[in-house]
Amino acid sequence: MISDTTAKQIAEEWLKSGKQPKDFNYVILDSQTFDRETVWVFYYQSSKYLETKKFDDMLIGNGAILVDKMTGKISVAGTARPLEYYIANYEKYGTCYPMLDNERIDNIEYDRATSTLKLHLYDGIQWSSDHTLMREHIKLLEKKLNIYCNYIDSGEAFRDYGRKKTNRVEILIHGMGPMNQDSKRFLDGYLSKISGKQYKIIPIQTKGS
DSSP, rough: OOHHHHHHHHHHHHHHHHHOOTTTEEEEOOGGOOOOOOEEEEEEEHHHHHHOOOOGGGBBBBOOOEETTTTEEEEESSSSSSSSHHHHHHHHHHSSSSSOTTSOOOOOEEEETTTTTEEEEEEEEEEEESSHHHHHHHHHHHHHHHHHHHHHTTTTHHHHHHHHSEEEEEEEEEESSSSOHHHHHHHHHHHHHHSSSSSEEEEESOOOO
16 A cells, blocks of 8 residues: 555656646645545645745646555546545546536636636546447537537636636646547547637546546
């Protein structure tokens, strides 16, 4: 079983692997660290905010990091629901996002350093080679993406976060495992359909989420 010290090192390495804006290095909050039966749970914040305590330096929308006690696998909780919802999903299914929740946006993060609004979509469904299952998966993903696009196109995103303060909007799709050719064709087609709009869709394929 992985100790809290090792789990923290895994979480810190994961944070370092991502792009961190200058003066916004991410720091694990030891006072908020705790564990459940199968995972260690870590919250983090920008080092600049911890020094200045200024709201403008605070990270917003950053979900807790879950580290599996047996395997060390990283999973990131969303913020649309209570943390216990994501922990319960992980303990039951091995992922915080066992299925596409088409009723809401999974996680919203505003990066003040780059004035970027990031909408995270967590697709916890493994891509299948079975065409029937694949088509159903694609339908669910398209329905979910439409919610994200409508949130931006309607102007609601800018009303919530301020149009003047937002230079860029990204939709990041976190998927389980590699995409097959059919799923890639779907995503390419979807991207071409919305080309020229004011946001960018970025697929991020992981071993788990």
